[in-house]
Amino acid sequence: MTPTRKRRLIAVLLILAGVGVASTIAFYSLQENLLYFQSPSELAQQPIPPGRQFRLGGLVKPGSVERQGQSLTTHFVVTDGPEEVTVEYVGTLPDLFREGQGVIARGALDDSGRFAATEVLAKHDENYMPPEVADALEESGHLMTEGKGGG
């Protein structure tokens, strides 16, 4: 390699190293803001005061969904295993909202510790399969999602 090429190579590598260090620092300082949602366990560890807006994410606890008569009000429990939070939501739920599936709700806690959601999004996982396969898996007890049909 000629000296000029070596010099250029070193210059380019130095710039890259600088950018790398700078972005790593930026990355660590921004880490917290990049969390799109809090899980019930994270909420239990670091409580968020009532009235402050945040996003709550977890699975809809099977059997916890209650629709209140004719109104659009729905109650359900969001869980991540160890911890759970009750959510109240007024409005239409997304198609993929079902028991056992992931969900992200935006809103705030009220004074009683219940989460009043203003928006509910369905979060799905990375599994794709035909319905027959899903049925077979469910029968053999391998599929964790327990909600079927609905929506």
Place this chain on the structure above:
Amino acid sequence: MSHTPFIIGAYSIGAIVLLWCAFAPLLRKKSITRDIRRLVQVEERSRDTNT
């Protein structure tokens, strides 16, 4: 909610963007070829007047 409009929408946007991306350089080539031809003509003309 019917999913068909979303599927059609996604594929048509994909088709439009990728087709445009494929044809843009061909249009550019056409205009460059035209420029070159004009350049050659100008050069030939100036050579003719010089001799």
Place this chain on the structure above:
Amino acid sequence: MNVETAKTNKPRKNAFVMFIHKMGSPPWFYNFTGKFIPWFWAIFIVLTVWGLYLGLVKAPADYLQGESFRILYIHVPAAWMSLLIYISMAIMAFIALVWRIRIVEILAMTSAPIGAAFTIVTLAAGSLWGRPTWGTYWVWDARLTSELVLLFIYLGIIGLYNAIDEPRKAARAACLLALVGAVNLPIIHYSVKWWNTLHQGSSISLMGGSSIDTSMLWPLLIMAVATKFYYGANLLTRARVKLLEQDIRKAWVREVLKEKNG
């Protein structure tokens, strides 16, 4: 071709180095790549028709998402290409900066618009997939935001390249920007692991098993190969046009065009 090496008494170069040297000559590159482009387009079209037929007609609907999951067959290959083209562009940008090979500069720079196109397709198709499944067109989670940043980086590279009049200077500046922008790549890829995102994790992994049924996987793989040929054909087409444009006053360009017109 061997006359030159024999004259300067250098050790005989191996076939690969010879090939690299030949590729560096504009007329040779122009004629050599011209032979491949129609084949690349043909393979792309055949694979796309086959892949879309399997994906849109043959593959079963998803157990949870129903028909909307079929958007996967354009969204995922486009997303892979948006990253892969950036990787290829960044490698070429690095070579261009250190070795200053003009063809490589051109190839790096003509990759950017193709990468931007795939990023736009990724974002648009993903957004249209998000509405029926998540319940929203857009959220500012880490995966979606970093992919949008990728689009802006591509546009920045294209903009910088076009903003400087002297083409080689422009290429050098834009290549440096391309290299710096590469820090975004691991962020996009690992965003779904590092942070809580609305976007789900990867279904396909090179190392472990894939969490996608075989009947649904094949069309995806076919589309993934098809898009590589699209990139190849489009990149070579763009690079040849760029060469013509930059060498507009050179003799080889006239000859090439004269030959073509008979």
